[in-house]
Amino acid sequence: MEQLYKRPKCIQPMQSGYCPGCLHSLATRITAEVVEELEQQNNCILVLPVGCSTMGLLYWKIDMVGSAHGRAPAVATGVKRCSKNSLVFTYQGDGDLAAIGLAEILSAANRGENYTVLFANNSIYGMTGGQMAPTTLEGQKSTTTQKGRDPLTTGYPMRMCELIATLDAPKYVARFSLHDPANVRKAKAGIKKAFETQLAGGGFTFVELMINCPTNWGLTPLDSLTYMVENTIPVFPLGVYKDVEV
Ligand SMILES: Cc1ncc(C[n+]2csc(CCOP(=O)(O)OP(=O)(O)O)c2C)c(N)n1
Ligand code: SF4
Ligand SMILES: [Mg+2]
Incomplete structure (x- = not known):
């Protein structure tokens, strides 16, 4: 029988510890395919911070460096400046990247x-039990906004692609979603475009991936989609916010 779908070799042959239906695992898979x-x-060298993305340390079979919460961009800066020919990327959650980092x-x-930043946005602090993140939606319930996020006291959802696209230096800034096969493709x-831009020496590239957190949203995997x-x-x-020819 022809095998159409294989595990990428740079991923360990083991069951993922992500919650059932969590799109962190799909983000890991498509990144490994690229x-x-x-x-x-x-x-390549993956710089992992803190959050459910940290579990990548268990699954990837590539060189990796751990960093403190939110500090992956600083660590990746050092790594890439010392190893200019390596493909360097971070994989960060929204609490990690848009709050403490x-x-x-x-x-x-x-x-x-x-280098390339992959930003997994599930609009909540997943790993620590569902606290509000800067990306939490207006009215969205979390353990720290039990009546729903109120912008008057906690601000509005922060859109990182739009913010980063206003800066002069970044070369590729885009937001995608992993909720269905067409969007996964x-x-x-x-991700491929961002990596190719980096390998061509282009400069900073940023890819936001909209994902879910069924566990802390209190929804089934299907309902979370x-x-x-x-x-x-x-x-x-969703869309490409910046794409500069390099
Ligand atoms: C300096 C520091 N502060 C706080 C924490 C606790 N902490 C661990 S993960 C996390 C939030 C992670 O949320 P996010 O980045 O959105 O990742 P997710 O788990 O949702 O993928 C926090 C606050 C920590 N580990 N280190
Ligand atoms: S807590 Fe949320 S983000 Fe973390 S593995 Fe479970 S579903 Fe995924
Ligand atoms: Mg999160």
């Missing part, structure tokens, strides 16, 4: 560091 399609599995990401983007093409279509994606419009 790494292999570009033949970078022996030439906000200064790090904006500064790295503004310096135009030549677009996301994979976006509907929630994305009806609630999160309208607040975080």
Whole structure:
């Protein structure tokens, strides 16, 4: 029988520890496919921060560096400057990147560091039990906004692609979603474009991936995908925000 679908070799042959239906695992898979399609599995370094993305340390079979919460962009800066020919990327959650690491990401983007940031936005702090993140929707319930996020006291959802696209240095800034197969294919093409831009020496590239957190949203995996279509994606419009020829 012909095998149509295989595990990428740079992913460990093991069951993922992500909650059932969590799109972190799909983000990991398509990123691994791109790494292999570009033949970078022996030439890439993943910088992981804190959050459910940290579990990548268990699954990837590539070089990796751990960093403190929100600090992956600073660590990736050092890694890439010391290893200019490596494909360097971070994989960060929204609490990590848009809250505690906000200064790090904006500064790295503004310096135009030549690496790629993959930003997994599930609009909540997943790993720690569902607290509000800067990306939490207006009215969305979390353990720290039990009556729903009120912008008067906690601000509005922060749109990182739009913010980063205003800076001069970044070369590719785009937001995709992983809620259905057609969008997964677009996301994979976006990750590939970002990696190719980096390998061409282009500069800072940023790919946001809209994902879910069924566990902390209190929804079944299927209902969480509907929630994305009806609630999160309208607040975080998909598309390419910046694409500079390199
Ligand atoms: C300095 C520091 N502060 C707080 C924490 C606790 N902490 C761990 S993960 C996390 C939030 C992660 O949320 P996010 O980045 O959105 O990732 P997700 O789990 O949703 O994928 C927090 C606050 C920590 N580990 N280190
Ligand atoms: S807590 Fe949320 S983000 Fe973390 S693995 Fe579970 S579903 Fe995924
Ligand atoms: Mg999150």
